[in-house]
Amino acid sequence: xxxxxxxxxxxxxxxxxxxxxxxxxxxxxxxxxxxxxxxxxxxxxxxxxxxxxxxxxxxxxxxxxxxxxxxxxxxxxxxxxxxxxxxxxxxxxxxxxxxxxxxxxxxxxxx
Amino acid sequence: xxxxxxxxxxxxxxxxxxxxxxxxxxxxxxxxxxxxxxxxxxxxxxxxxxxxxxxxxxxxxxxxxxxxxxxxxxxxxxxxxxxxxxxxxxxxxxxxxxxxxxxxxxxxxxxxxxx
Numbered sequence: 001x002x003x004x005x006x007x008x009x010x011x012x013x014x015x016x017x018x019x020x021x022x023x024x025x026x027x028x029x030x031x032x033x034x035x036x037x038x039x040x041x042x043x044x045x046x047x048x049x050x051x052x053x054x055x056x057x058x059x060x061x062x063x064x065x066x067x068x069x070x071x072x073x074x075x076x077x078x079x080x081x082x083x084x085x086x087x088x089x090x091x092x093x094x095x096x097x098x099x100x101x102x103x104x105x106x107x108x109x110x111x
Numbered sequence: 112x113x114x115x116x117x118x119x120x121x122x123x124x125x126x127x128x129x130x131x132x133x134x135x136x137x138x139x140x141x142x143x144x145x146x147x148x149x150x151x152x153x154x155x156x157x158x159x160x161x162x163x164x165x166x167x168x169x170x171x172x173x174x175x176x177x178x179x180x181x182x183x184x185x186x187x188x189x190x191x192x193x194x195x196x197x198x199x200x201x202x203x204x205x206x207x208x209x210x211x212x213x214x215x216x217x218x219x220x221x222x223x224x225x226x
Contacts, residue, residue: 004153006153009151034214036217041120041219041220042219042220043115043201043203043216043217043218043219043220044154044201044217045217046214046215046216049214089153089154091154097142097159097161097205098156098159098169099154099156099215100156100170101146101153101154101155102153103151103152103153104153
């Protein structure tokens with residue numbers, strides 16, 4: 001029972017264009033969502049988050065959108081850079097401490 | 112900068128062995144977590160701890176136990192290793208009980224192979 005789903009295992013985008021990574025969830029109790037980025041041979045690093053009382057949060061090139069009625073969130077990266085090539089995980093916060101992660105999407109930025 | 116250190120990057124063990132994975136954080140974080148990462152499944156929570164000697168089961172605790180005798184150290188124990196426990200294991204820590212205050216910080220992982 002996958003409560004958080006990232007249905008695209010991989011995504012390829014040209015440098016300078018927009019990257020859009022999608023995430024769907026089924027648990028209505030999630031009230032906070034986070035995106036993590038992971039390079040090979042390193043642990044995930046926190047990227048951006050959003051509370052369920054908001055529909056958008058922006059941090060530099062990264063924007064996360066939340067559509068609660070559709071139980072969908074997306075991460076936009078504009079403009080995409082080669083250093084953005086990584087695996088991206090979305091996660092929902094369950095209770096005070098427990099993160100539930102999606103399967104991850106491998107983003108490749110092509111020069 | 113937060114530092115979460117996992118004692119081994121790579122580990123090879125045999126079926127039936129008792130395996131210890133160690134994790135240390137240097138930021139006086141209260142919360143510590145153990146995950147495993149498998150292709151197509153993402154990160155799944157095994158156990159977490161929000162204080163010394165406290166532990167709670169995550170989503171996949173079967174076959175694992177944990178120990179937290181000191182605040183900075185959180186150990187994952189495979190009681191009798193099996194081949195289906197071959198995976199990447201990630202340790203994380205966070206400062207506050209309410210995660211939204213500060214996100215979890217991860218170590219670089221231990222790739223464990225059980226032969």
